[in-house]
Amino acid sequence: xxxxxxxxxxxxALLYALVIYHCFFTGLARMGFTGPDEPRYASxxxxxxxxxxxxxxxxxxxxxxxxxPLYYWSAAIGFRLFAxxxxxxxxxxxxxxxxxxxxxxxxxxxxxxxxxxRAVAWMLPATVGMTGFARAAATDMPFVACLALxxxxxxxxxxxxxxxxxxxxxxxxxxxxxxxxLAKGPAAILLAGGSTALWALATGNVRRSFRLLDPWAIxxxxxxxxxxxxxxxxxxxxxxxxxxxxxxxxxxxTNRYQHHQPFWFFAPILLLAVFPWTLLLLPALGDAxxxxxxxxxxxxxxxxxxxxxxxxxxxFSASQSKxxxxxxxxxxxxxxxLARVLTRDExxxxxxARSRLLWVAAALVAGGFVVLxxxxxxxxxxxxxxxxxxxxxxxxxxGGLVAAAGAWRGLRRSAAAAAIVVSVAAGLVANHVxxxxxxxxxxxxxxxxxxxxSSGMQTYHLARAWQYGLDFYxxxxxxxxxxxTSPPPWIITDDVGRGQLMGMGxxxxxxxxxSARATLxxxxxxxx
Numbered sequence: 158x159x160x161x162x163x164x165x166x167x168x169x170a171l172l173y174a175l176v177i178y179h180c181f182f183t184g185l186a187r188m189g190f191t192g193p194d195e196p197r198y199a200s201x202x203x204x205x206x207x208x209x210x211x212x213x214x215x216x217x218x219x220x221x222x223x224x225x226p227l228y229y230w231s232a233a234i235g236f237r238l239f240a241x242x243x244x245x246x247x248x249x250x251x252x253x254x255x256x257x258x259x260x261x262x263x264x265x266x267x268x269x270x271x272x273x274x275r276a277v278a279w280m281l282p283a284t285v286g287m288t289g290f291a292r293a294a295a296t297d298m299p300f301v302a303c304l305a306l307x308x309x310x311x312x313x314x315x316x317x318x319x320x321x322x323x324x325x326x327x328x329x330x331x332x333x334x335x336x337x338x339l340a341k342g343p344a345a346i347l348l349a350g351g352s353t354a355l356w357a358l359a360t361g362n363v364r365r366s367f368r369l370l371d372p373w374a375i376x377x378x379x380x381x382x383x384x385x386x387x388x389x390x391x392x393x394x395x396x397x398x399x400x401x402x403x404x405x406x407x408x409x410x411t412n413r414y415q416h417h418q419p420f421w422f423f424a425p426i427l428l429l430a431v432f433p434w435t436l437l438l439l440p441a442l443g444d445a446x447x448x449x450x451x452x453x454x455x456x457x458x459x460x461x462x463x464x465x466x467x468x469x470x471x472x473f474s475a476s477q478s479k480x481x482x483x484x485x486x487x488x489x490x491x492x493x494x495l496a497r498v499l500t501r502d503e504x505x506x507x508x509x510a511r512s513r514l515l516w517v518a519a520a521l522v523a524g525g526f527v528v529l530x531x532x533x534x535x536x537x538x539x540x541x542x543x544x545x546x547x548x549x550x551x552x553x554x555x556g557g558l559v560a561a562a563g564a565w566r567g568l569r570r571s572a573a574a575a576a577i578v579v580s581v582a583a584g585l586v587a588n589h590v591x592x593x594x595x596x597x598x599x600x601x602x603x604x605x606x607x608x609x610x611s612s613g614m615q616t617y618h619l620a621r622a623w624q625y626g627l628d629f630y631x632x633x634x635x636x637x638x639x640x641x642t643s644p645p646p647w648i649i650t651d652d653v654g655r656g657q658l659m660g661m662g663x664x665x666x667x668x669x670x671x672s673a674r675a676t677l678x679x680x681x682x683x684x685x
Contacts, residue, residue, distance in 0.1 A: 555574070
């Protein structure tokens with residue numbers, strides 16, 4: 158037995174494991190929960206883990222029906238496994254992201270062969286979208302992963318003339334779609350059905366699309382998705398009205414939740430989400446145009462994957478409520494298409510092959526210089542300057558490494574080289590940049606200052622993110638002070654609130670230096 162091939166395989170596997178770890182799992186607890194969603198979802202999951210009620214999501218003891226329970230279930234398991242709250246709540250998203258990567262890689266193997274499968278396995282985790290949302294205590298990544306797995310099974314059912322084990326693929330499609338519905342709701346059905354319908358109408362494969370309605374698919378979907386919805390509706394009669402009407406229909410049709418953005422909002426978001434592979438879109442569009450003019454594009458699997466990208470983009474662009482995470486379902490199929498561009502088998506001159514590689518190298522170099530020359534450098538904490546500079550150097554210098562790897566070992570090696578570069582930058586940011594921002598973006602340091610004062614402490618004029626963060630870290634709702642009531646001995650407020658209170662005659666002394674968003678003050682004198 159030859160030892161060299163075994164060592165190369167083991168080395169590649171170890172290197173890939175390190176890339177996955179740095180992209181999805183490193184430094185999860187180095188920064189506290191940020192934004193309004195992370196502490197809120199973590200609170201619900203922690204309550205499930207402690208109460209044992211796995212049916213009704215509760216926020217500070219009150220039923221909360223904004224999202225279905227799949228993320229809460231997975232994070233509740235995390236709270237029983239990990240001591241650190243941030244690691245418990247964020248690790249499930251990384252696990253779901255890894256499942257999405259493996260599913261897309263296996264689909265690429267089936268449709269395009271091992272070269273594209275290896276390329277997409279390196280490329281997909283090393284994107285801004287996947288790396289960023291894999292670290293979030295939120296419902297986005299569980300939804301994206303389950304929908305991606307469902308669409309992988311749907312692609313095999315729809316694209317292959319006579320798929321082997323058709324019943325098993327249909328059952329897998331239904332089960333994964335059911336999990337997606339448990340992750341974020343009926344949008345999963347619309348995205349899977351709409352993407353497949355778009356492909357079927359464009360290519361004339363309407364009859365094949367009906368394979369997704371196989372009885373095995375329907376039964377497995379109902380078995381997975383239906384029980385929780387029924388149980389929750391029985392226990393909470395208001396559930397269906399709040400969840401379906403307020404958090405799905407009204408969220409799509411109105412600006413009730415103050416997330417309005419222009420129609421083109423998702424175009425730059427999607428371009429950023431697939432960085433550093435963004436510029437491969439140029440040769441990809443060139444290929445698509447040539448195939449369209451040739452008239453044989455309907456027979457290519459790429460047509461299905463393109464529909465999988467286009468429908469979510471158009472669907473969410475039409476919504477009145479837009480958040481960056483909404484476009485994430487289009488990232489896995491788009492990266493699959495870009496991996497095919499990088500590794501496609503066709504007669505090509507050396508200059509054409511190098512040009513594909515240079516798109517990736519140029520994006521890395523440009524990204525590195527953006528980090529090094531960022532316009533908001535003056536606002537960056539001093540502790541973050543050196544690691545940010547190292548991350549920028551890693552990206553810019555990595556561009557040259559990618560070009561060299563492609564020229565020396567071929568295009569597929571360039572995907573691995575670029576993924577390694579991105580993972581190094583991600584590790585630097587997660588372990589050294591984000592901790593320096595903790596005080597400015599998370600309520601965790603403030604809660605540590607406030608420990609033991611909760612009985613005599615109130616908040617005033619705080620953003621939702623900080624209020625939810627304090628509620629999580631202090632393990633209960635911190636009351637908000639209402640003008641006209643007695644002043645508390647301690648109050649947490651932002652700079653605007655501080656100015657308003659001082660204008661009322663209050664004398665406030667900060668316990669420790671805080672931030673413009675939230676500081677703990679001792680109330681030494683205030684009108685009664």
